[in-house]
Amino acid sequence: MTRLHVAPNGSLTDSKGATLAPAEIADTRLHVPHLAPHILTLTLPKGDRVNMLIGYSSHCWTRTFDDTLHTGQVRIMDGIRPRAFCPDRYAASTDLHGLLDNLHRNRLYLTPSDRNFGSYNATTILPDGTAYTAFFTLKLHKGRFDGIRHKLRLYVESAHHRPQPEPGQKVNVAVIVSQALKGDKVKYFRR
Helix, strand or coil: CCCCCEECCCCEEEECCCCCCCCCCEEHHHHHHHHHCCCEEEEEECCCCCEEEEEEEECCCCCEECCCCCCCCCCCCCCCCCEEEEEHHHHHHCCCCHHHCCCCCCEEEECCCCCCCCEEEECCCCCCCCCEEEEEEEEEEEEECCEEEEEEEEEEEEEEEEEECCCCCCCCHHHHHHHHHHCCCCCCCCC
C-alpha cells in the first residue's frame, strides 16, 4: 500500500512528488512526517527508564468533516468517521514531540471519560485561557521498533487547543506508567 505524504498546506503527494486529490482516502494511507511513530524514553523518579512506542491519530491534524464548510476537500476517513485537513491543528501538531518529551514536567490529568489522559504545559496558557492539549491512551505493549525494545504504547488520540483547567483528576506520570506496566488503569474517582 503506497502512502501519501501530507504537506503543511494539506496537499497530498505520492512518492514521486505528484500531487493527488482523491475525493476520499483512509487516514492509514497518509504519512505526516513530524508525526511518524517513534520511541520515547521516560525516566521515572527512582531512576528506572521505560521505553514507549508513540503513535498519533489523524485527529491531531484534522477536524470533523462538515459538508458545508469542507466542500471540495478530501474526505479523510478515520474508520467510518470523515475528517477534514485542519491547517491550525497541523501547525500546532509540530509541537507534539516537545509536549510528550516533557510529560514529567507538564500538567497531566485523567479525563472523565476514564479511557484517556490529557496533558498540557501549564506555563503556556494563552490569553484566551486555552492550552495545546494532547489526549492519549497508555497501554502495555511489548515489542521492538527501529531496533529499540519498548514496554508501553502511548497513542495520541487527539491534540488541539482546549480551555484550561479541564475537568479531570490530576495524576502523576510515574503513577500512570507504573499502572500501565502492570496492565492496569488509573481509576477515576467521580465526585
